[in-house]
Amino acid sequence: MQVLNSLSQVPAEGAAFDLVVIGAGGAGMAVALFAAIDGKKVLLVERTGFVGGTTAWSAGTTWVPGTHHAAQVNPGDTLADAARYLTNAIGERTPAELRQTFLDNGPEAIRHIETRSDVQFRPYPKHPDYISDLGGSTLSGRALEPLPFDGRLLGDLFKLVRPPIPEFTVLGGMMVDRTDINHLLALTKSFASFKHALRIIGRHASDRLSHPRGTRLVMGNALVARLLYSLSKHTNVTLALNTSVDQFGRGASGVESLELAQGSERRTVRVRGGVVLASGGFNRHPDLRQAMLPGADIGWCPAAPGHTGEAHALAQGLGAVYGQGGLSNAFWAPVSLRQRADGSTAAFPHFVMDRAKPGMLTVNQAGERFVNESTSYHLFGMAMWSARSVPAFLVCDTDALRRYGLGMVRPGASAKDMAPFLADGYLTRGATLDELARKLGINAAGLQASVQKINSYAQTGVDPDFQRGVTAYQQNIGDATASGKNPNLGPLQTAPYYAVKLYPGDIGAATGFATDVHARVLDASGQPIPGLYAVGNDMHSIMGGVYTAPGITIGPGLVFARIATRHAAARAA
Structure with missing residues (x-):
């Protein structure tokens, strides 16, 4: 080549x-x-x-x-x-x-x-x-x-591979997939997990002696x-x-x-x-975006920067036409936003790690739930549009935050780890639900009522409002190891409480x-x-x-x- x-x-x-x-x-x-x-x-x-x-x-x-x-x-x-x-x-x-x-x-x-x-x-x-x-x-x-692939095999071509989203890596550029994450979370509980974690961390430490990021490549x-x-x-x-x-x-x-x-x-x-x-x-063509995704801020898009749509205009000049009849012009995922040190904005997709887990719920500005938090990220994003809930607010208690993380805040985060997220406003904390609602600018009574409902649903394992956790897909992205009756439902009861703002991000056309x-x-x-x-x-x-x-x-x-x-x-x- x-x-x-x-x-x-x-x-x-x-x-x-x-x-x-x-x-x-x-x-x-x-x-x-x-x-x-x-x-x-x-x-x-x-x-x-x-x-x-x-x-x-x-x-x-x-x-x-x-x-x-x-x-x-x-x-x-x-x-x-x-x-x-x-x-x-x-x-x-x-x-x-x-x-x-x-x-x-x-x-x-x-x-x-x-x-x-x-x-x-x-x-x-x-x-x-x-x-x-x-x-x-x-x-x-x-x-x-x-x-997984050993990036060292690429030699000088390794630098041509688009680096992963920084917020999806750990330890300064180490890629991890779902299997790695599970092992890292269990490294003090399982010898097999400890060995797996030691192997990939040791490999990454070796990589950083000669590469700007890890060369053990996973996922995309x-x-x-x-x-x-x-x-x-x-x-x-x-x-x-x-x-x-x-x-x-x-x-x-x-x-x-x-x-x-x-x-x-x-x-x-x-x-x-x-x-x-x-x-x-x-998606990144200004005119096409305005026509097909009206109201969707380009800053919410977590996709790579190359899809400018410029080639589309050339194809249209030859007579090309767009397909019709689709449910949506884009595929969606809820994203949370944070400004990086270099001034760019990180749009973090909330796919499977937090929103569907026990001890989490999502509300609108009235403090009310409007979506099954365990549905697919695409339907979640579409629900934000149809319910006019932009931004929405993903809320959890301390236990859930420690166990699952919250967006860019990693599981097991200490007070020191959370400090920069609280300082720049990405993460909001309240000693009580009322304080959290006040800081978020949402209805406190509505949030209190929503939490009371979800806590009662956690006891029965049944969500009569949105049927959370009733399908195999939903249960798969819940937590089967949790002690509740439904892997997607758990109470919010350990203060302080936390939240991040969610926006509908278009992840692809x-x-x-x-x-x-x-x-x-x-x-x-x-x-x-x-x-x-x-x-x-x-x-x-x-x-x-x-x-x-x-x-x-x-x-x-x-x-x-x-x-x-x-x-x-x-x-x-």
């Missing part, structure tokens, strides 16, 4: 490629890798200085039903069950034909990339579909995670690093960093060329098979360009635009704005990367 940091390094004006991919996030890198494996000449264009996009900041979970991995944990699952689940969850929001194409091609795509590259997955022992009470859902087997960083390492072995791949696309050239056979831009430099390259849009979605079963972008008449493809968040989500399961952006992104590559390769032949 050739890495270009300047357009002056680009091959001569008019150089030709079989495939040009716009965006080096997870989906774009997968396109480039599939094409390289097939022997095609590929140009991968990335507007930032890093690869990985938002995939690098994610858990890296990849939802693909029916793979050879599924048999290890759920041998009874079938593609028919998965199709039934998607139909029950999505209905007619997206064409069933597209969903079936994903299901039919998923197992082969996973097997192909694992057989021909260093991208490797394993199944989660238990990782339920998010709407687990629907027919066809399952508790395990469909969600895959990338195997591991997936991106595996893609990059695999690409690095192919001489037919060119990666152009800090480069954008200014113009598409259309001819008799469709999209035939692109103009690349970097500062004042310009280069035109020709393309034989096609151009694949994988730029990450519309659900609305993208309409495509056919070959990932070809469609025009207003439903006809494919020759030579133009879309994958990842540039492609209209086959989930129709419904967050059906963990990894439903990365999984389809990878599978349709395989599909688009095969079709474009045929055009290039």
Whole structure:
């Protein structure tokens, strides 16, 4: 693989490629890798200085039903069950034909990339579909995670992997996944956990002698690093960093060329098979954001910075249209905000570590609950919009804070650990619920009543207001080791009390360009635009704005990367 940091390094004006991919996030890198494996000449264009996009900041979970991995944990699952689940969850929001194409091609795509590259997955022992009470859902087997990766294998390329969100690391840059966190929390209670914690901390200490951060990569960083390492072995791949696309050239056979831009430099390259849009979605394009996500402050978005939507305007100029009928234009998660020392804002997604746990509840300005705190982060974010609860307030008592943490405040935090969060206002503390309400500016009587209710529900194990903890998914992100009758319910009774403010953060685009079963972008008449493809968040989500399961952006992104590559390769032949 050739890495270009300047357009002056680009091959001569008019150089030709079989495939040009716009965006080096997870989906774009997968396109480039599939094409390289097939022997095609590929140009991968990335507007930032890093690869990985938002995939690098994610858990890296990849939802693909029916793979050879599924048999290890759920041998009874079938593609028919998965199709039934998607139909029950999505209905007619997206064409069933597209969903079936994903299901039919998923197992082969996973097997192909694992057989021909260093991208490797394993199944989660238990990782339920998010709407687990629907027919066809399952508790395990469909969600895959990338195997951890030794970043030292990348050599100088390691610096190209987008670093994880700092607030998701510990000890100055050590990445940890769910397994690591559980071991770290139990290191004084279990010899196995102590050994695991000692091993990863020792590795990190060694890393810091020669690297700016840990090289033991997990989750999305591991997936991106595996893609990059695999690409690095192919001489037919060119990666152009800090480069954008200014113009598409259309001819008799469709999209035939692109103009690349970097500062004042310009280069035109020709393309034989096609151009694949994988730029990450519309979310950071000011006009598109205002039109599709009105009222959502860009500062609430926890996604990586590269998805500016600039390539979307170029595609629209060729006649591309967005898909219709989705439940939402974006996928959501509640986030809490804190200014970093460098002046940037950290938007911390509250996925699974706190809000669904016992001793936690979320209220609006009236001090009243408005959502099932244990529902998926997407439905939680949508509930904030529909209930006009922005910001909302995630409240807990001292016991819950110590056990689970609260946003950026880690479990087991001491008074010294909490001091900076209290000082800058990220964390609010009250000796009583009334004091907490006063400091937050919310209704004290409403908060008192909400806590009294949740305390009584904790005794019975039943939440008659929002049915918290009734599904397998909800119970899975609760705390099965807690002593209560419901793993998602526990009393708030140990003062002082704490809270953080929550905002609805868009974690990715659900609305993208309409495509056919070959990932070809469609025009207003439903006809494919020759030579133009879309994958990842540039492609209209086959989930129709419904967050059906963990990894439903990365999984389809990878599978349709395989599909688009095969079709474009045929055009290039």
